[in-house]
Amino acid sequence: MTTISAKLQAVLSRIETAARAAGRLPDEVALLAVSKTWPATRIREAAAAGQRRFGENYVQEGVGKTQELKLLNLEWHFIGPLQGNKTRPIAETFDWVHSIDRLKIAERLSAQRPAELAPLQVCIQVNVSGEETKSGVSLAQLAELARGVANLPRINLRGLMAIPAPSEDVAEQRRAFRALRDAYEKLQSDGYPLDTLSMGMSDDLEAAIAEGATVVRVGTAIFGERSGL
Numbered sequence: 587m588t589t590i591s592a593k594l595q596a597v598l599s600r601i602e603t604a605a606r607a608a609g610r611l612p613d614e615v616a617l618l619a620v621s622k623t624w625p626a627t628r629i630r631e632a633a634a635a636g637q638r639r640f641g642e643n644y645v646q647e648g649v650g651k652t653q654e655l656k657l658l659n660l661e662w663h664f665i666g667p668l669q670g671n672k673t674r675p676i677a678e679t680f681d682w683v684h685s686i687d688r689l690k691i692a693e694r695l696s697a698q699r700p701a702e703l704a705p706l707q708v709c710i711q712v713n714v715s716g717e718e719t720k721s722g723v724s725l726a727q728l729a730e731l732a733r734g735v736a737n738l739p740r741i742n743l744r745g746l747m748a749i750p751a752p753s754e755d756v757a758e759q760r761r762a763f764r765a766l767r768d769a770y771e772k773l774q775s776d777g778y779p780l781d782t783l784s785m786g787m788s789d790d791l792e793a794a795i796a797e798g799a800t801v802v803r804v805g806t807a808i809f810g811e812r813s814g815l
């Protein structure tokens with residue numbers, strides 16, 4: 587069986603190759619290791635191999651792991667769906683949230699962010715594929731949401747995130763990522779100081795990097811296939 591350390595190196599080398607192919611520097615693209623469903627022991631393995639940023643999707647599970655691994659001083663990103671009644675543990679625990687899709691949730695996170703912690707770093711999740719069931723704000727409503735989120739005191743709006751509909755067609759993958767990048771550049775030209783474009787996963791990180799991703803969120807290619815969920 588391939589070790590987490592070897593798989594992590596393989597992912598880093600895919601990132602490097604994709605960045606160079608796009609005329610970018612490899613260190614312009616950060617790797618977020620998505621550890622949802624995997625026990626803390628696997629995260630320790632990845633951390634021992636040098637990985638610092640981890641992404642979690644489920645509140646209770648994620649908070650448990652941050653507590654168990656507190657001494658490692660890792661950076662924790664919440665990337666899953668947000669529910670109004672579960673914002674407090676996120677505000678009290680995570681460094682980043684990628685999945686802001688409505689103002690109410692952002693207001694709660696800002697109000698609940700403890701004063702002794704740095705402001706919560708956030709991305710707005712955008713529904714670039716326009717599917718009814720997917721979470722994320724529509725492109726049409728993005729500007730209004732960005733205005734509201736940027737005004738909150740205990741939150742820093744850093745950028746945008748998307749999970750496009752899966753496609754095996756690279757041109758199609760790139761089209762979706764380009765739509766997110768266009769929205770990101772539009773907000774930058776409107777004056778928002780954004781620096782984070784969170785897009786690309788195990789199967790499409792090359793297309794995302796070609797379109798300007800600054801963070802790729804990779805689970806399966808590092809930890810293996812998730813069972814059950």
Ligand SMILES: *Cc1c(COP(=O)(O)O)cnc(C)c1O
Nearest residue numbers: 620665787788803804805806807
């Ligand atoms: C699970 C998940 C990922 C990682 O997906 P893989 O295909 O396992 O790399 C990335 N982003 C989000 C929001 C996820 O929920």
